[in-house]
Amino acid sequence: QVQLVESGGGLVQPGGSLRLSCAASGSIFSINVMGWYRQAPGKQRELVATIASGSSTNYADFVKGRFTISRDNAKNTVYLQMNSLKPEDTAVYYCNYRSRTGDYWGQGTQVTVSS
Numbered sequence: 001q002v003q004l005v006e007s008g009g010g011l012v013q014p015g016g017s018l019r020l021s022c023a024a025s026g027s028i029f030s031i032n033v034m035g036w037y038r039q040a041p042g043k044q045r046e047l048v049a050t051i052a053s054g055s056s057t058n059y060a061d062f063v064k065g066r067f068t069i070s071r072d073n074a075k076n077t078v079y080l081q082m083n084s085l086k087p088e089d090t091a092v093y094y095c096n097y098r099s100r101t102g103d104y105w106g107q108g109t110q111v112t113v114s115s
Contacts, residue, residue: 002026002104004095009109012085016113020080022095022106032099034071034078038091038111045094051078085113 008020020036035050035058049059049069057069068081078095090113095106 002028002097002102004097004104004106006093006095006106006109009093009111011112011114013115014085014087014113016085017081017083018085018111020082020093020095020109020111022078024076024078024097024104027101028076029099029101032097034098035096036069036078036080036093037096038089038093039108040088040091043091048093049080050096082111085111087113089113 003025004022006020006022008018010018012018031053033050033052036048037045038048039045047060048063049067051057051069051071053073066084071078089111091111092108093111094108097104
């Protein structure tokens with residue numbers, strides 16, 4: 001089992017920034033992919049960004065140039081730096097961990113972009 005604990009969500013004005021963190025614990029396999037997904041009300045959950053243990057990254061087109069995903073393998077933690085936030089970025093953001101041992105999700109953290 002892998003446990004994921006997210007933090008860093010909140011309310012921010014348009015154009016502002018937030019940094020999300022997700023710490024993984026439990027049966028961590030060294031080769032894994034961690035990432036962030038989001039779900040807005042009435043919409044399906046969608047990929048935001050992922051980063052592999054070897055540091056290769058993948059971003060959704062709608063966040064390229066605004067969001068940066070990074071990780072600290074020693075801490076089993078993934079970060080999402082979100083800049084130039086827009087109202088349409090409002091959603092619950094979920095952390096995800098995938099490896100050969102399974103696929104795990106965090107509880108989600110709310111990000112609200114509003115003036």
